[in-house]
Amino acid sequence: MPNQEQQTQSLPPVRLRVALHADLRRFLPQGVNGAFPVEIRTGATVSDLLEALGIPDRETITVGLNGELATRESELHDSDDITMFSPMEGG
Amino acid sequence: MTERYGYWDRILHVDLTEGRTWTESLGDDWFRRFGGGRALIAHYLLTATPPGVDAFSPDNILVFAPGVATGAPVPGAGRHSVGGKSPLNNGYGEGESGGYWGAELKRAGWDGIVVHGAAATPTYVWIKDGDVEIRDGSHLWGKVSGDVEDILREELGEQRCRITQCGPAGEKLVRYALVSNDLNEVAGRTGMGAVMGSKKLKAIAVRGTQPVPIADKAGLMSIAKWVSSTLDENHRGFHEYGTGGAMQGKNLEGGMPTLNYREGRFEQIALVDAIAVAEQYRVDMGACYACSVRCKKVVAVEARQEDAGLTRKGKAINVDPEGRWRVDPRYGGPEYESLAALGPSVGVADLVAVLKSNELCNALGIDTISTGTTIAWAMEAWEKNLLTAQDTGGMELNWGDGGTVVKLIEMIANREGFGDLLAEGSERAAAKVGKGSERFLTTVKGMEMAMHDPRHMERMRGSYLTAPTGGDHMQQHEYKNGGRNQVGLCHFLAYSDQQSLDLINSVTGWGMDQAEWEQVSDRGLAMARLFNMREGTTRADDRLPARFEEALPMHPGLSPESQSEIVTEYYVRHGWDGETGIPTEATMNALGLGSYKAARAAIPV
Ligand code: SF4
Numbered sequence: 239m240p241n242q243e244q245q246t247q248s249l250p251p252v253r254l255r256v257a258l259h260a261d262l263r264r265f266l267p268q269g270v271n272g273a274f275p276v277e278i279r280t281g282a283t284v285s286d287l288l289e290a291l292g293i294p295d296r297e298t299i300t301v302g303l304n305g306e307l308a309t310r311e312s313e314l315h316d317s318d319d320i321t322m323f324s325p326m327e328g329g
Numbered sequence: 330m331t332e333r334y335g336y337w338d339r340i341l342h343v344d345l346t347e348g349r350t351w352t353e354s355l356g357d358d359w360f361r362r363f364g365g366g367r368a369l370i371a372h373y374l375l376t377a378t379p380p381g382v383d384a385f386s387p388d389n390i391l392v393f394a395p396g397v398a399t400g401a402p403v404p405g406a407g408r409h410s411v412g413g414k415s416p417l418n419n420g421y422g423e424g425e426s427g428g429y430w431g432a433e434l435k436r437a438g439w440d441g442i443v444v445h446g447a448a449a450t451p452t453y454v455w456i457k458d459g460d461v462e463i464r465d466g467s468h469l470w471g472k473v474s475g476d477v478e479d480i481l482r483e484e485l486g487e488q489r490c491r492i493t494q495c496g497p498a499g500e501k502l503v504r505y506a507l508v509s510n511d512l513n514e515v516a517g518r519t520g521m522g523a524v525m526g527s528k529k530l531k532a533i534a535v536r537g538t539q540p541v542p543i544a545d546k547a548g549l550m551s552i553a554k555w556v557s558s559t560l561d562e563n564h565r566g567f568h569e570y571g572t573g574g575a576m577q578g579k580n581l582e583g584g585m586p587t588l589n590y591r592e593g594r595f596e597q598i599a600l601v602d603a604i605a606v607a608e609q610y611r612v613d614m615g616a617c618y619a620c621s622v623r624c625k626k627v628v629a630v631e632a633r634q635e636d637a638g639l640t641r642k643g644k645a646i647n648v649d650p651e652g653r654w655r656v657d658p659r660y661g662g663p664e665y666e667s668l669a670a671l672g673p674s675v676g677v678a679d680l681v682a683v684l685k686s687n688e689l690c691n692a693l694g695i696d697t698i699s700t701g702t703t704i705a706w707a708m709e710a711w712e713k714n715l716l717t718a719q720d721t722g723g724m725e726l727n728w729g730d731g732g733t734v735v736k737l738i739e740m741i742a743n744r745e746g747f748g749d750l751l752a753e754g755s756e757r758a759a760a761k762v763g764k765g766s767e768r769f770l771t772t773v774k775g776m777e778m779a780m781h782d783p784r785h786m787e788r789m790r791g792s793y794l795t796a797p798t799g800g801d802h803m804q805q806h807e808y809k810n811g812g813r814n815q816v817g818l819c820h821f822l823a824y825s826d827q828q829s830l831d832l833i834n835s836v837t838g839w840g841m842d843q844a845e846w847e848q849v850s851d852r853g854l855a856m857a858r859l860f861n862m863r864e865g866t867t868r869a870d871d872r873l874p875a876r877f878e879e880a881l882p883m884h885p886g887l888s889p890e891s892q893s894e895i896v897t898e899y900y901v902r903h904g905w906d907g908e909t910g911i912p913t914e915a916t917m918n919a920l921g922l923g924s925y926k927a928a929r930a931a932i933p934v
Contacts (some may be wrong), residue, residue, distance in 0.1 A: 259604070260566030260575040300578035307581045307883075323578025326566050326665065 249280040252316045256291070261324040265293050278314060285310040287320065298325050334544035335397040335837040336360045336440045340369075341461060343454055345528055346387055346446025350461045360440070361839055362921060364815035364849050365396030367797075367805070369441050370412030370423055371856035375928045377443070380863050384416035384520070385502060385527040387447035393434065393493070393533070399817030400435030400541040400618070401836045403549050404556040405824070407432050407618030408817040411493075411516035413524045416504045417699070417754050418775040420861040421797040422524070424507065424516030424696075427617035427625075427819060430535065431510075433491040437537030448529040453494075455485060456535045466531040471497055473692040474509050475659050481534050490536040496694020498742035499526035503752040505699035505777075509691060513615065513625065513661025517696040519776060519798050520754075544838025552832050556822065557621040563823040567624040571614065572665035572821075573603030583883030584785025587673045588728055589705035590771050593782060593881040597678035601668055605680055612644040612658055617819065624821060626662030628684050631655055654685040654735070663687040663697070666802075669780035670701025675708060675734055682731020686738055693742035699754060702777035704737055706755040710766045720762075721747045770874050774799030774866065783877060784884040794871050794892060795899045797857035806899070811850035852920050854903060855912040859925055862932045868910050871896045 257273040258266055267274055278290055284303070288295050288310075301308040302321040314320070338360065340353045355372075363369065370392040382388045395409040409431025415422025434442070437458050453466035469477050478492050493510035499522030506522030507515045525531075543549055556564070566574050576598055579585050583593035599605060606626060615625035629646045631637045632655040637648045640658070649655075663671070663684065671677065671686040690697045704726075710716040711726035718725070724747060726733060740748025750758050756775045759767045771778050776799030783790045792804045803820065805811045809829075810820050816833055818824075824832065830846050833839070841849075871892075878886040901907045904916030911932060917923065 259578065260570070261564075262566075263569060264561045264565045300575070300581055302577070302581045305581075307583070321577060321581075323575040323581075324566060325578065326570075326572055326575040 251277040251279055252282070252314055252318070253277055254287070254314060254318050254320055256287070256320045256322070258291075259321065259323045260326050262293060262299070262322050265291050273319075282314050283310065284308050284312045284314065284320075287314060293322070296324075299323065300325070332838070333357065334542045335401065336365070337438050339439055341439045341442045341456070342445065343442060343461070343463065344445040345448040345452060345463065345530060348463055350463070360397055361837070361841075362849065363852055364812070365399070365440060366394050366410045366425075366815035366817060366853070367412070367423060367811070367857060368815050368849075368853040369394040370410060371421065371853060371860055373443050374412070374414065374421065374860045375856060375863070375925050377445070378414060380931050381865075382414055384414045384419070384422070384524060387445075387528070389414045389524055389527070391444040391521065391524050391528060391530070393442040393444075395431040395435050395441065396815050396817030398833060398836050400432040401543055401549060402619045403553045403832060403836075404620040404622055405819035405822035406817060407620060408819055409434070410814065411508045411521045413521060414864070415519040415521075415776075415798070416502070416523050417520040418799045420774065420864045420866050421857045422519035422521055423798055424518040424521050425803070425814060426508070426510055426514045426516040428511035428514030429618045430491040430493045430514070431817060432618040433535045433537045435537065435541050436539055437535050438539055442533065444528060444530060447527060451529050451531050453481070453530065453532040453534065456533065457487070458536070458538055466529075469531045470500060473497065474512055474694065475657065475692060477532055478512055481532060485534060487534070487536050490534045492532055492534045494532035495522035495525035495530070496692065496742065498694040498752075499523050500531075501742070501744045501752070502526055503695055503741060503744065504754045504757070505696045505703075506694050507696045509694060512659050513627075513691065514617070515691065515696070517698065518801065520696075522694050543836055545835040548831065548835035552824075552828060552835065553619070553621070555828075560621065564622045564624075564821075567622050567821055568614075570603040570607055571624040571626045571662070573606070573663070573668045576602035576665065576668065577604075579785075582785060583881055584782045585673050586669055586780050586782055588676050589674065589702075589709045589769060590778075590782060590876055591709070591769075593785065593883060595673035595676075595678075598673065600678045601672035601680050601683050603665070603668065606662065606668070606684070609680065610647055610656070610684060611662060612640045612646060613642060615661065620819070622821065626664075627658050628656055628662035629658040630681055630684055649681045651681070653732070654681060656681070656684045656688045657692075660688045660691040666780050667697035667701075670698045671734060674701050674705045674780065676728035677731040677734060678729065679731035682735055686731070686734050689735065689738045689742070693738070695738065695742050698779050699777040700738060700741060701734075702771055703741075703751050703755040703758065704734055706759065706766070706770060707751060709769050710762060713766075715762060715764045715766045720750075769876055771876055772800055772874060773872070774870050776800045778802070782881070782884070783873060784881050784887060790873075790887065790892070791895055791899055793873060794896055797854070797861055806854065808847040808850035811854055812846055815849055815853050848920060851903060852922060855905070855916065855920060855922060856925060858905065858910065858912060859928045859932070862911060863928050865933060868896065868908070871910065
């Protein structure tokens with residue numbers, strides 16, 4: 239029987255739409271301005287997504303998953319909408 | 330004369346009662362120990378006003394206070410403070426502003442202006458380098474800021490002069506009237522515009538042509554280069570959107586002040602955040618003096634399709650879909666606080682109404698935070714039938730009605746009808762209305778809190794509880810922003826502690842270390858505290874309003890005990906008495922504040 243790792247690797251990846259805001263916009267792929275598609279392995283979490291996008295995980299980054307607050311452990315599913323924000327204050 | 334960098338050791342005094350001006354030297358030691366900004370304001374409040382002075386009395390002063398860094402050619406060094414006794418909090422008053430005016434004042438050879446007395450008729454002051462004139466300003470009285478700027482530049486024949494002014498609201502003594510400069514920058518908080526109006530001082534125009542002397546130009550240049558070459562890593566969000574680019578994030582976390590802080594989420598947040606502004610109505614980004622971050626939104630809206638065109642830079646100007654308002658780009662655009670206070674806080678999801686409200690607040694001269702929050706309080710009172718059509722002259726005050734907010738802003742600024750009550754600020758208005766309307770105030774020390782919910786944001790708790798001005802979010806109650814305040818450096822710059830210190834030392838050549846730098850801020854804080862206590866503030870005023878004891882869906886309420894712990898820890902850490910918050914004698918001596926002991930002795934027991 240294949241172990242869990244092999245099982246998830248053989249599943250098709252999940253497709254997400256990701257939007258990066260405020261200071262996180264520097265991690266946007268070249269030429270992208272708005273939301274962009276990302277594929278990630280089945281079973282991946284918000285933490286894994288941050289890593290895949292090369293965003294150093296800071297406590298202050300807020301992640302929205304389909305319009306609700308996500309945690310780093312929230313699991314991602316096909317067609318999920320992800321929004322990420324760094325804090326901006328003042329004014 | 331010693332070599333002097335970053336300042337001139339020249340304070341300009343203007344006595345409007347007597348119509349005379351003079352120059353004062355505070356000495357080199359003063360600038361190194363105090364920097365300027367808050368400490369300059371507090372210095373004159375403690376030494377040049379009588380205890381219990383009324384904010385609108387000629388005995389009050391109005392201080393324009395840049396710092397030793399203001400005017401240095403480096404990003405962030407375009408800030409100055411405006412202060413005096415506040416008609417809103419009845420104690421220490423100060424607002425801070427960016428733009429170009431403060432740097433221009435420094436370049437004219439001045440480290441600050443102290444305005445005394447009051448003129449008999451409207452007046453303005455014209456400063457061209459060392460020449461200072463008090464002039465008749467009758468023709469400016471009643472005019473909005475854009476008109477005043479046009480008239481003065483024309484009559485002075487100086488298109489490049491920089492102008493600071495109080496709007497019509499300051500003339501009418503609206504308790505949260507602001508002082509604006511360069512039309513789009515404001516010292517918004519604590520009602521300094523009303524103090525200016527009470528002195529019948531409409532404007533101060535300045536033209537300065539002398540670069541501020543810098544000790545280590547190469548060192549300063551390398552800091553400026555660091556900002557521009559690392560813009561992407563350190564200031565991308567600010568550079569692209571200005572403040573307000575992360576409102577959706579705050580909303581997700583349940584910390585967006587909504588409907589008078591009653592809720593933490595505003596469903597239509599994406600309609601009124603800085604992203605929406607950028608996509609629909611932003612036509613440019615502006616900057617403050619010497620700053621490559623350029624975080625200042627400029628917005629434009631046309632009321633009629635036939636007027637929609639392009640800006641000079643070729644950017645399309647969009648039209649109000651309902652054909653109601655034109656929004657003039659001269660007045661800049663809304664910062665986060667304004668978007669939140671004139672949007673979610675009053676339930677408004679109508680972006681053009683928010684932009685119009687912001688423009689009117691700037692042009693007429695009222696603080697967007699106190700304005701939005703006072704209106705939010707009134708809307709809640711209306712909802713609960715504590716205010717009725719009889720009180721409002723027939724107006725309905727429904728949540729979410731942007732047209733009502735726009736109308737109320739004009740009525741407040743002109744103290745017209747029901748606006749006269751709101752012009753007093755929410756705390757005084759609630760005292761008049763009574764019937765329990767005090768229960769949903771969101772003021773600290775009489776000043777409306779800014780748009781960061783302390784239940785959501787832990788680090789705002791100390792700021793609101795202990796800031797000398799009251800409900801202030803700038804976190805200038807700690808050395809980091811407190812020190813920046815006193816030297817005139819913008820908080821948004823991502824300078825590390827070491828870089829800030831390097832910047833100050835490059836400008837001044839002082840070679841300060843971290844400990845000395847922290848003391849600069851501690852002095853300013855102790856002095857502002859002394860002034861507040863002299864004027865009657867006590868520990869009982871260092872508290873949050875009852876609304877914040879209530880829980881939000883995602884954040885627990887803040888008990889009085891938990892607030893008290895924060896306050897005690899703060900007092901003790903700053904060397905103030907752990908019970909009363911009076912700076913102890915030992916602290917006064919350690920900070921070298923002996924010359925302010927008379928103020929300490931005048932604290933009522
Ligand atoms: S970061 Fe923004 S507010 Fe600060 S000095 Fe620069 S342009 Fe002005």
